[in-house]
């Protein structure tokens with residue numbers, strides 16, 4: 051288990067991570083998701099033992115490894131790491147790279163573990179090849195197998211797919227999830243890519259400016275964002291002002307029920323492209339832009355209040371900029387934030 055308990059990380063006395071807490075149980079995959087510079091890598095480096103914590107503590111498998119007056123050396127933590135630049139040893143073969151950290155193991159056990167991992171990452175036929183002759187995706191699988199080989203308690207992955215092209219990343223993310231599940235390892239991934247976080251993780255921390263806004267599963271982040279930042283960061287939604295009208299709520303596009311229980315009387319509802327539809331009797335909106343995405347058209351439209359929202363249409367009609375359409379809410383429930 052990994053327990054991060056109210057940690058702060060500071061460089062030159064300036065806190066770049068503040069009061070960050072979350073917990074991963076054995077075998078769970080977590081993710082730190084957020085824009086560049088929000089402190090994701092600093093949290094990961096603190097867990098690995100490369101940065102001290104200025105506040106709070108970190109526990110691995112019930113041992114305190116970092117605290118204000120406590121710091122276990124990185125090599126003693128049983129933590130594996132995979133970085134974005136694969137950092138394979140060019141003068142070693144794939145099999146030698148994977149077995150690199152197993153120097154203490156007997157030759158038999160080492161060979162068996164390397165064979166098992168080669169199979170798991172589907173590179174058995176490449177065992178004797180040198181890393182420079184592999185594709186980016188293959189190299190990253192070798193790096194993953196090498197980090198998994200000594201059976202670390204926790205595996206940390208820092209933007210492991212960011213130097214690969216989009217198509218490869220999606221396939222590799224699914225494959226990595228399968229491999230991590232098979233090994234039953236507790237893992238924490240850092241990424242700024244929402245699709246990657248959703249494809250891989252059981253729990254995701256959405257971070258901004260050194261703080262965790264929400265630690266939750268993907269459906270809850272999507273449907274029940276805790277803050278304005280999460281609402282706007284996850285998916286392509288737009289927040290519209292909303293007001294309570296007795297039991298139900300009202301926004302410019304009509305009446306709705308919030309997806310979460312809310313005490314306040316005013317807030318902002320999250321309208322996503324799939325939350326609205328074009329209907330003859332509705333709110334008149336002007337098309338600003340139209341993009342054809344294969345499965346649907348994505349329109350950007352301006353409402354009478356001047357707010358712009360996105361609308362997904364699956365019909366065969368084409369809409370031109372300047373054209374007027376009329377919109378209603380497709381869903382009676384919408385996410386609502388009040389911060």
Ligand SMILES: Nc1ncnc2c1ncn2[C@@H]1O[C@H](COP(=O)(O)OP(=O)(O)OP(=O)(O)O)[C@@H](O)[C@H]1O
Pocket residue numbers: 061062066084085086087088089090091092093242
């Ligand atoms: N060694 C350092 N010394 C001083 N400041 C640093 C150091 N490392 C990171 N920072 C600063 O700390 C903040 C958080 O950086 P960090 O790398 O943790 O963010 P990140 O979310 O991982 O960003 P990215 O996605 O761009 O890697 C940034 O403002 C960064 O400039």
